[in-house]
Amino acid sequence: MRDEIAYHNRNFISVYQLVTKYIADVQVFKKSVFNLITSGKIDKARNELKSQTNAEGYLQNFFMHFDQAFLASHPDFVERFNRLLKPECAIIPPASDRLTPELRIYALVSMGITDSVSIAEFLHYSPQTIYNYRLRVRHNACIPEKNFADAVAQMYADE
Numbered sequence: 677m678r679d680e681i682a683y684h685n686r687n688f689i690s691v692y693q694l695v696t697k698y699i700a701d702v703q704v705f706k707k708s709v710f711n712l713i714t715s716g717k718i719d720k721a722r723n724e725l726k727s728q729t730n731a732e733g734y735l736q737n738f739f740m741h742f743d744q745a746f747l748a749s750h751p752d753f754v755e756r757f758n759r760l761l762k763p764e765c766a767i768i769p770p771a772s773d774r775l776t777p778e779l780r781i782y783a784l785v786s787m788g789i790t791d792s793v794s795i796a797e798f799l800h801y802s803p804q805t806i807y808n809y810r811l812r813v814r815h816n817a818c819i820p821e822k823n824f825a826d827a828v829a830q831m832y833a834d835e
Contacts, residue, residue, distance in 0.1 A: 739775075746783050754767070781799065
């Protein structure tokens with residue numbers, strides 16, 4: 677069973693790394709259009725933008741699909757995660773198929789992506805933002821803060 681979970685986690689990460697790369701490409705595209713506008717090449721920028729949509733919309737769509745796919749394969753994640761927090765500090769998702777940024781970060785930790793830089797790249801946050809979220813959550817833990825990430829990483833290890 678453990679090998680099966682590891683296999684599914686690897687596949688899950690692989691798919692979402694492709695999606696996150698696509699989002700990064702959209703952000704590069706946006707910057708190139710900005711440079712065209714800044715240099716006065718408005719007609720060229722207009723042609724580039726003609727059929728494009730907002731990168732923020734792509735990112736929100738990515739989060740929605742990530743949340744739904746993760747929760748489909750780990751339906752008890754929020755419950756398990758909240759057991760590691762003081763009861764009054766439980767994190768309540770905005771909907772049954774959505775995660776908060778904190779839960780999203782620790783969903784990645786539970787699948788083996790534990791360093792903040794990789795998490796930041798994956799979720800398109802700054803490393804400092806990831807650090808701040810992780811610190812805030814660890815302060816609400818009912819276990820020693822230094823053991824928190826390991827406890828999350830091991831949530832599904834025994835299955």
